[in-house]
Amino acid sequence: MTLYERLRAKRDVIRGRRELYRIIREYFEGLGFCEVETPVVAGWYGLDLNIEPFVTQYANGKMLYLQVSPEFFLKKLVIAGYDKVFEIARVFRNGEYTPLHNPEFAMLEWYEQGKSYWDVMKRVEDLIVHVSSKFHAVWNLDLSTPWEKVSLRDIFREYTGIDIDEFKGDIGRFLERAEEQGYNIKADYSWNDVFFLLFVDKVEPKIPKDRPLFIYDYPCPLGGMAKFKDDFYTERFELYLGGIEIANGYSELVDPEEQLRRWEMVGDAVDVDFIEGLRSYEGNIGGIAVGLDRLLLLMMGKKRVQDVILFPFGDVGGIAGEDRYYK
Amino acid sequence: MGEQIGINDIYRGARVEIEGTPYQIVDYEHVKPGKGQAFARIKMKNLLNGRIEQYTFKSADMLTLADCVEKEVEYSYSYGDVFVFMDYNTYEQVEVDKEVIGEKAGFLKEGDHVSAVIYQGRVIDINLPKYVVLKVTKTEVGLKGDRISKATKPAEVETGLTVAVPIFINEGDLIKIDTSTGKYVERVKE
Numbered sequence: 346m347t348l349y350e351r352l353r354a355k356r357d358v359i360r361g362r363r364e365l366y367r368i369i370r371e372y373f374e375g376l377g378f379c380e381v382e383t384p385v386v387a388g389w390y391g392l393d394l395n396i397e398p399f400v401t402q403y404a405n406g407k408m409l410y411l412q413v414s415p416e417f418f419l420k421k422l423v424i425a426g427y428d429k430v431f432e433i434a435r436v437f438r439n440g441e442y443t444p445l446h447n448p449e450f451a452m453l454e455w456y457e458q459g460k461s462y463w464d465v466m467k468r469v470e471d472l473i474v475h476v477s478s479k480f481h482a483v484w485n486l487d488l489s490t491p492w493e494k495v496s497l498r499d500i501f502r503e504y505t506g507i508d509i510d511e512f513k514g515d516i517g518r519f520l521e522r523a524e525e526q527g528y529n530i531k532a533d534y535s536w537n538d539v540f541f542l543l544f545v546d547k548v549e550p551k552i553p554k555d556r557p558l559f560i561y562d563y564p565c566p567l568g569g570m571a572k573f574k575d576d577f578y579t580e581r582f583e584l585y586l587g588g589i590e591i592a593n594g595y596s597e598l599v600d601p602e603e604q605l606r607r608w609e610m611v612g613d614a615v616d617v618d619f620i621e622g623l624r625s626y627e628g629n630i631g632g633i634a635v636g637l638d639r640l641l642l643l644m645m646g647k648k649r650v651q652d653v654i655l656f657p658f659g660d661v662g663g664i665a666g667e668d669r670y671y672k
Numbered sequence: 673m674g675e676q677i678g679i680n681d682i683y684r685g686a687r688v689e690i691e692g693t694p695y696q697i698v699d700y701e702h703v704k705p706g707k708g709q710a711f712a713r714i715k716m717k718n719l720l721n722g723r724i725e726q727y728t729f730k731s732a733d734m735l736t737l738a739d740c741v742e743k744e745v746e747y748s749y750s751y752g753d754v755f756v757f758m759d760y761n762t763y764e765q766v767e768v769d770k771e772v773i774g775e776k777a778g779f780l781k782e783g784d785h786v787s788a789v790i791y792q793g794r795v796i797d798i799n800l801p802k803y804v805v806l807k808v809t810k811t812e813v814g815l816k817g818d819r820i821s822k823a824t825k826p827a828e829v830e831t832g833l834t835v836a837v838p839i840f841i842n843e844g845d846l847i848k849i850d851t852s853t854g855k856y857v858e859r860v861k862e
Contacts, residue, residue, distance in 0.1 A: 395709045441710075443702045529691075531733070538730060541708040546728035549705065567707050583706055593706050 348660055358653050361480075361645050365637065366433060368479045369453060372472055378429040378455065383418035385411055385435065389614040392607055393569065397439035399448075408614075411437035414634055416570065417619050419456045420597060423630050424622040431455035433637065444649035445589065448658050451637040456597070460631030462571070462580045465594040466494070466559055469584060469633055473557075473640075483646035486587055487556040494559040498578075504547045509540075509564060513577050537566050554588040571595035572629075573603070584635075587643050594633035599623055676734040679712050687719070687789070687797075689738040690727075694719040694791045702731065719796035722771040742787040742799065747780050755780070757788060757795075768795045778833030779804045779851045800851040805860050806830055808845045811837065824856075 346354070370380065390398040390410035399411040415434040422430045436452045457464070470492050477488055502508045505526070512519035516536045523539045524530045528546075530539060552558055561582035563571070568579030572595070580596035598604055601623035608615040638650040651657035658664055677686065686697045695716035704710040710731035717724055719738075729735070745757035745766055753770040755777070766788060770777070772795060779800050780786070789797040811827035824836040827847070835849055837856045848857040 393707060395704075395707065441704060443704065446704060534730075538709065541705055541711065542728060542730065544708070545703055545705060545711045545713065549703070563707075569707050590706055 351660070352655065355655055357645065358641075358647075358655065361641055362637075362653065364480055365476065365641055365644070368476050369433065369472070372475050373429075373431045373455065376429065378431045379427055381419070381422060381427075381430050381432050383412075383415040383432060383434065385437075387412055387417075389417075389616050391417065391570075392611050394611060397441075399437045399439050413438050414452065415454055416456075416632065416634065417616050419454055420630060420632065421619060421622055423456045423458050424619075424626045428458035429455070442658055442664070444651070445639060447638065447650050447654055448663065450650065450654070453635040453637050454633065456630055456632040458630060459628050460596075461629060462561065462582050462594055462596040462631060465596075465631040465633050466492075466561075466582060466584075468631075469592055469594065469635065470557070473586070476640075477644075480644055482644035484587060484643050485555065486643075492557040492559060493553075494561060494582075496562045497560050497564070498562065500548055500551075500560055501544065504551050505543045507543070510577075513564075540564075540567070552585045552588050558585045559583070560585065568598075569593070569595065570598050570604075570607075572598045572600065586640070589639055589643060590636075591639050591643075592633055592635040594631070597630035597632050599626060599628070599630060674739040675737045677737055679714075679729045679731045679733050679735065682712070682714065682735065687738040687740055687791075688716070688735040689791075690735070694738040694740070694796050695725070696797065698724060719772075719791070722774065738791055740789050740791045740796070742789055744785060745788045747782055747784045747786060749782060750777075757786070760785075766795060768798070772796060773798060776800055776851070778831050778854075779806075779849065781806065781831055802851060803848050803857060804851055805846050805848050806833070808837070808841060808843055808847060811841060811843055813842070 373380065386401065386409050388407065388409055390413050393413065396413045398413055401409050401411065403409055414436055415432050419430050419432060432454055434452050434454060435449060437449050439448060441448055470490055474488055474490060498509050507522055512522065519536060520530050520534060520539050523543060528542060559582050562574060562578045563581040564577055565573065565579055568581055571579035571581035574580050582594050583590055584592040601620050604623055605615070605620050638653055641653045642650055645653060647653055674689065677688065682697055682700060684697055684699065688695050688697065695718055697714060698717050699715040701713045702710060703713060711728055712731055713726060713728050715724055715726050743759060746760050748756045748758050750756065755768045755770065755773050757766040757768060759766055776798060784804065787799045788795045789799060806829040808827045809830050812825060823839055825839055826834050827837040827841055828834050835847070835854065835856050837847060841847060841859060846860040846862060848860050849855065850857050
């Protein structure tokens with residue numbers, strides 16, 4: 346198909362996205378949330394070493410980054426006293442182009458003062474059930490509540506036979522255990538590498554395709570911006586819907602010293618305003634990021650995020666060579 | 673160690689070697705879990721036993737390309753589960769198991785030239801020419817003035833393969849077939 350044929354075939358997608366955004370906005374406004382807009386370009390981009398930002402430059406040569414998530418701005422608003430904020434943001438992640446990733450995509454994020462990750466799980470469950478009742482979704486998912494929750498330790502142990510707890514402080518033995526299971530463990534593999542190798546190979550394919558599933562309590566190397574639950578696990582969860590990872594939420598890390606430690610570990614520009622704000626902030630923050638293109642693709646029964654984006658990366662001059670996912 | 677290929681650069685049909693076993697990439701899927709690095713789930717055919725196996729690799733990993741040589745051979749005949757080819761430079765006979773030939777058998781007729789892919793002295797695959805010409809041995813006579821929308825019918829060719837052909841094709845016709853898709857291309861005059 347040509348670009349123009351593809352665009353004509355996406356009339357339902359235009360309607361679907363407009364409808365989804367309208368329902369989301371009504372939902373949050375009804376709860377007293379404040380919708381905001383935050384910058385796309387900033388001098389830092391966060392802590393996730395597995396996300397490559399798009400890098401640009403100010404006229405004076407200062408390095409700037411397209412935002413991979415609006416989270417820091419939204420948390421600053423909560424610190425400033427806006428106790429419930431949400432944004433439908435455009436975010437950018439370099440090099441991520443698969444049937445479930447477009448380098449530029451739409452993300453819904455919200456942050457609430459005084460909430461924990463359990464509250465956030467409840468809220469996202471409520472939101473999606475609400476959306477589903479208003480939107481003529483074609484998905485075939487059993488959304489009856491409460492949605493199933495499983496700790497990462499339990500689901501990992503169930504499908505890999507490995508209890509993460511046994512290898513808390515012992516990377517060497519964890520790697521050895523994976524090797525015993527037949528994995529080719531290279532010398533430069535980290536704890537994270539081996540964890541995800543097993544997760545992608547053994548756990549993810551087993552995540553139910555017909556209903557939602559929350560996986561919660563990730564070990565600290567995978568904690569992102571979540572607060573500690575104990576000395577090893579963090580209060581982070583992921584929501585899978587129809588087997589697709591759709592949202593990531595936290596009891597936000599509000600300890601300024603630990604926050605600073607994580608920023609310095611990554612070694613890039615530190616968001617000083619954020620750390621300073623946390624020093625004077627009391628209480629918890631619950632927050633989440635929901636991938637809206639994936640939610641839309643599920644609701645509309647499409648196969649790839651490129652099917653619900655009017656101009657996917659291959660249609661903006663973004664792909665060098667053949668577009669193996671879309672055209 | 674042979675030439676390396678990055679996981680992000682792999683393609684369908686690439687031949688790689690893992691711990692001494694040659695594989696051919698059948699399919700792959702790039703995945704990137706939240707807070708995790710990128711991986712690829714790769715389906716590969718074990719070229720020694722024909723089985724499909726699945727492996728997961730980090731996208732930053734490298735694979736070793738299987739060090740294969742190709743040799744032009746002529747298909748002579750088959751007996752039981754063995755296909756016999758002749759190296760027409762040395763006149764040596766080369767025997768290949770049915771599993772290695774697989775569905776490609778439907779495109780092979782005696783006297784055809786193909787290239788045999790040899791890994792450590794053993795034929796692990798054959799490369800067919802892009803097109804082959806085969807004679808139709810069985811097909812129904814197309815109805816004149818047929819108004820139904822379906823303008824094709826099945827035809828069996830001399831190797832036993834069945835191909836969808838236009839209704840004007842008759843038994844005894846020679847037809848050109850695309851070996852990568854198994855589809856009819858055109859009628860060929862003798």
